[in-house]
Structure formats: structure tokens, C-alpha cells
Amino acid sequence: MEHLDAIVIGMGPGGETVTDRLLAAGKRVAVVERELIGGECGYWACIPTKVLLRPPEVRAEAVGAAGVDAPALDWPALRAYRDQMIRHLDDAKQVKGYQERGALVLRGEARIVGRDPWRVAVGDTEHTAEHVVVATGAGALVPPIDGLDDLGPDVLWTNREATTLTEIPESAVVVGGSAVGVELGQFLARMGSRVTIVQRGPRLLDREDPRLCELISDQFDRDGITVHLDSQVTSVTREGEGVAAILSGGERVRAEVLVLATGREPRGDQLGLAELGVELDGKALPVDEHCRVAPGLWAAGDVTARAMFTHVAKYQGRVISANILGNGRAADYTAVPRVVFAYPEIAAVGLTAEQARGQGMDVATAETDLTAALARPWTMESDPVGALGLVADREHGVLAGAWAFGPLASEWIHTAALAIRMGLPIGALRDTVPQFPTFNEGYLIALEALDV
Numbered sequence: 001m002e003h004l005d006a007i008v009i010g011m012g013p014g015g016e017t018v019t020d021r022l023l024a025a026g027k028r029v030a031v032v033e034r035e036l037i038g039g040e041c042g043y044w045a046c047i048p049t050k051v052l053l054r055p056p057e058v059r060a061e062a063v064g065a066a067g068v069d070a071p072a073l074d075w076p077a078l079r080a081y082r083d084q085m086i087r088h089l090d091d092a093k094q095v096k097g098y099q100e101r102g103a104l105v106l107r108g109e110a111r112i113v114g115r116d117p118w119r120v121a122v123g124d125t126e127h128t129a130e131h132v133v134v135a136t137g138a139g140a141l142v143p144p145i146d147g148l149d150d151l152g153p154d155v156l157w158t159n160r161e162a163t164t165l166t167e168i169p170e171s172a173v174v175v176g177g178s179a180v181g182v183e184l185g186q187f188l189a190r191m192g193s194r195v196t197i198v199q200r201g202p203r204l205l206d207r208e209d210p211r212l213c214e215l216i217s218d219q220f221d222r223d224g225i226t227v228h229l230d231s232q233v234t235s236v237t238r239e240g241e242g243v244a245a246i247l248s249g250g251e252r253v254r255a256e257v258l259v260l261a262t263g264r265e266p267r268g269d270q271l272g273l274a275e276l277g278v279e280l281d282g283k284a285l286p287v288d289e290h291c292r293v294a295p296g297l298w299a300a301g302d303v304t305a306r307a308m309f310t311h312v313a314k315y316q317g318r319v320i321s322a323n324i325l326g327n328g329r330a331a332d333y334t335a336v337p338r339v340v341f342a343y344p345e346i347a348a349v350g351l352t353a354e355q356a357r358g359q360g361m362d363v364a365t366a367e368t369d370l371t372a373a374l375a376r377p378w379t380m381e382s383d384p385v386g387a388l389g390l391v392a393d394r395e396h397g398v399l400a401g402a403w404a405f406g407p408l409a410s411e412w413i414h415t416a417a418l419a420i421r422m423g424l425p426i427g428a429l430r431d432t433v434p435q436f437p438t439f440n441e442g443y444l445i446a447l448e449a450l451d452v
């Protein structure tokens with residue numbers, strides 16, 4: 001048994017960020033990982049999905065640009081690059097890297113078995129530490145659907161099977177129509193699958209501004225994707241090489257695979273913390289503004305259920321390491337970007353108009369059709385789409401939220417993120433000079449249209 005400065009449990013983006021910073025500050029750190037260093041993000045989530053979505057995006061851009069023939073999609077080449085980018089599900093290099101930097105790397109499932117000081121068990125070994133950081137992420141949420149347990153992983157996919165797929169299925173039913181469902185559904189459709197999305201709520205991307213849902217729904221019509229709204233899969237049965245799904249409206253859909261994109265379940269309940277008197281929020285670990293769960297116990301990333309994004313996990317990791325190193329820091333989530341890497345990209349930050357009104361804000365909104373207002377969409381494509389929406393706080397004369405739909409929206413949403421985070425006055429924003437011709441020019445038009 002060793003007494004360490006810190007033990008980090010779970011080595012996805014949250015855990016890696018804390019570890020990197022504590023090691024750089026000369027701390028003695030143990031890391032525990034039960035699967036692969038890099039976490040869900042590196043092997044089965046962000047990285048493979050963005051790699052897989054890129055060739056269909058390039059193809060769509062080429063089809064849209066005048067004077068280019070549509071390039072062919074080469075699935076075996078894409079699959080090989082995906083495998084390279086997910087390190088062939090091998091983290092030997094990462095393990096060696098952490099060991100060389102002085103970390104004690106423990107393989108296996110961690111449990112927290114004591115407090116004062118915090119004690120962590122992995123297999124037969126136990127170590128104590130001043131600080132324990134929980135960054136164990138979240139797993140795919142499996143909804144209660146009759147017959148699901150009888151399907152095997154050949155026809156029942158979560159993000160894991162979907163991101164490591166070896167052949168493009170002829171058809172797919174995607175259950176859930178938020179980020180995972182939209183990204184995977186569009187990828188499969190653009191690679192040639194016949195895709196049906198079944199979404200429980202009345203809209204795709206149901207946490208975002210309703211306009212974004214309309215815009216992506218129009219795009220999905222053009223992509224030939226069938227969307228069932230206000231619908232659920234009630235039962236499934238294996239049928240030949242595929243699966244037959246019965247929907248709540250009575251429809252029957254047959255497909256080669258059923259893809260679950262119904263949300264994520266934090267893994268805060270899997271460590272034994274409740275037995276030590278730590279209060280959980282369902283399966284999530286509730287954290288204060290410093291990302292602290294209890295004295296000497298910290299949590300970062302999906303396990304906290306605070307905006308499940310890699311950039312949030314990394315941010316919380318930066319906040320925790322600063323606090324452990326004595327540089328008190330609080331987290332602020334007001335301007336966290338939310339991007340769905342569909343084609344075109346869908347981005348949002350801050351509050352939706354409905355959320356702002358719900359907070360009692362005196363709200364002004366503006367929407368700009370970027371294809372009517374700007375040159376940039378037309379220099380990129382001959383039949384472009386693009387829109388930008390702003391939500392403003394009239395009383396304080398600042399932006400409270402923004403949404404964007406168009407090529408590279410993941411990049412230009414950061415203009416709004418910065419303005420919201422810093423509370424930049426709308427008057428000052430109207431006096432900025434965006435480069436011509438860019439999507440950023442859209443902000444000037446939308447800002448001028450705001451009744452503020």
C-alpha cells in the first residue's frame with residue numbers, strides 16, 4: 001500500500017487532463033483504468049464518429065461546390081483510417097507514456113473502500129491518497145424495450161458497435177434523435193444505409209431551439225432519412241439476419257441493425273461511494289462549483305452529468321487540478337458550446353429563447369438566413385444552406401444564447417461563446433469588423449436585427 005498525492009479513477013478526457021497537470025506539477029499520482037486509457041471519447045465516441053463523418057462531409061462539400069465531380073466514398077480505406085485513429089483498441093503506448101512520466105498505472109476496476117484518508121482498491125491492491133478524482137464516465141442507456149435482451153450485438157448496436165462497425169448495414173433503425181442519433185443516422189444514410197430514426201419527443205435535438213430541429217429535419221428529408229417523431233420502439237424480434245421493430249404507433253420497421261442512441265447513464269454508483277456516506281444524485285456524482293464531491297473527493301466529466309461533452313470533462317479536469325494544486329478555481333458553464341457534427345454542422349451555446357424566458361429574462365431574438373445575407377455560403381457552394389439565431393438579454397444589453405446551422409458552425413459558434421462568457425455589450429459587438437467573406441459576418445446582421 002502506498003499513500004499518494006492523488007488517485008485518478010477513469011482515464012478518459014477528464015481523468016487524463018487532471019493526471020497530466022498533476023504529474024507536470026511533480027505530484028505522485030496513481031491512475032486506474034479498467035478498459036483503455038483515452039476513454040469512451042478516444043475509442044468509441046468523439047474520435048471515431050468525427051473520423052467517420054468526414055468523408056461523407058467532404059463528398060457533400062464537393063457535390064455542392066461548382067466545378068468538382070463527386071468523389072467516391074471508399075469504405076475499406078475509411079475503415080482502415082478509423083482503426084488507426086482508435087489505435088486498434090490498444091493503449092500500450094499511453095500506458096508506457098504515463099509510466100515514463102512517473103505515474104503508477106493500475107489496470108482494473110477501482111472501488112473506493114474507505115475514507116479519511118480515501119482508500120482505493122483495484123483487484124488485490126489498495127492505496128490511500130490525499131485526493132481521489134472520479135472520472136469514470138457514462139455508459140449507453142438501454143431503454144426498456146420488449147425483446148431487446150434476446151438480440152445479440154450483431155444486430156443490437158450501442159455507440160460501441162456502431163463506431164467500430166466493419167460493414168455498412170443495408171438498413172438501420174436508430175432509436176433516439178439527439179446528438180448520437182443524428183450523427184450516426186446521417187453517417188449511415190450517407191454511406192448508403194436505409195435509415196429510420198425513432199424519436200420519443202416531438203422534435204429531433206429536443207433540447208435545442210426548435211428552428212434547429214426544423215433545419216435538420218429538412219436536411220434529413222434531402223438525405224432520404226425517415227423520422228418518426230413522438231414515437232418509441234415498443235418491441236423487437238430477431239428476423240432472419242436482422243431485426244423487426246414495432247413502434248408505439250403500430251408501424252413495423254425491419255432493418256439489419258437497431259442502434260441505441262437513447263442517452264447515457266453516469267457510472268457514479270459503481271464505486272461503493274454510497275456505502276461510505278457519499279450522497280449521489282441518481283447515478284451521477286453531484287459536484288460543487290469547484291468540482292468537489294466531498295473533502296478530498298473530486299469528480300470530472302460524464303459521471304457528474306453536467307453537460308456530457310469531452311470539452312466539459314477537460315474543463316472540469318483543469319478546475320480540479322488547479323484546486324488540488326492550491327489555486328482555487330470555480331467552474332462556469334454559461335458558455336459551453338454544443339455541436340452536432342452533422343452536415344451541415346449544428347451548433348449552439350448559452351440559453352435557448354425558451355430557457356431565457358423561463359428565467360424571467362426580457363428576451364429579444366433575431367434569426368438570419370445566411371444565404372440571403374452573406375457571400376461566404378455562395379463562395380463555398382452553389383446551393384447553400386445556413387442560418388444563425390441570437391438570444392439577447394434586453395435589460396443588460398448582452399447576448400444570452402446563440403445557435404448556428406451551416407458549414408464550420410463548430411468554429412464560428414465560438415464568437416458567440418466568447419461574447420456570452422465575457423458579457424460583451426451588444427453595442428461593442430456591433431462595432432467589430434469580421435473578415436469578408438466569412439460566416440462570422442452573419443453576427444453583424446443578426447446583431448443589427450436585434451431589438452436591443
Ligand SMILES: Cc1cc2nc3c(=O)[nH]c(=O)nc-3n(C[C@H](O)[C@H](O)[C@H](O)COP(=O)(O)OP(=O)(O)OC[C@H]3O[C@@H](n4cnc5c(N)ncnc54)[C@H](O)[C@@H]3O)c2cc1C
Pocket residue numbers: 009010011012013014015032033034035036037038039040041042044045046047049050108109110111135136137138159180267270271300301302303308309310311312313341
Ligand atoms: C457516439 C458519441 C459521440 C460523441 N461525440 C462527442 C464529440 O464530438 N464531442 C464531445 O465533446 N463529446 C462527444 N461525446 C461525449 C463524450 O464522449 C463524453 O462526454 C466524454 O467521453 C466524457 O469523458 P469522461 O472522461 O467523463 O469519460 P469517458 O470518456 O467515458 O472515460 C471514462 C473512463 O473511465 C473508465 N472507468 C469506468 N469505471 C471505472 C472503474 N470503476 N475503474 C477504473 N476505470 C473505470 C472507463 O473504462 C473509461 O475509460 C460523444 C459521445 C458519444 C456516445
Ligand SMILES: NC(=O)c1ccc[n+]([C@@H]2O[C@H](COP(=O)([O-])OP(=O)(O)OC[C@H]3O[C@@H](n4cnc5c(N)ncnc54)[C@H](O)[C@@H]3O)[C@@H](O)[C@H]2O)c1
Pocket residue numbers: 143175176177178179180181183198199200201205206231232233261262263264307308309338339340341
Ligand atoms: N458532437 C458532440 O459533442 C456529441 C456527439 C454525440 C453525443 N454527445 C453527447 O453524448 C451524450 C449522449 O447523447 P445521446 O444523443 O445518446 O443522448 P441524449 O440524452 O442527448 O438524447 C437522447 C435522445 O433519445 C430520445 N430517447 C430516449 N429514450 C428513447 C426511446 N426509448 N425511444 C425513442 N427516443 C428516445 C430522447 O428524447 C433524446 O432526444 C449527450 O450528452 C451528448 O451531448 C455529444
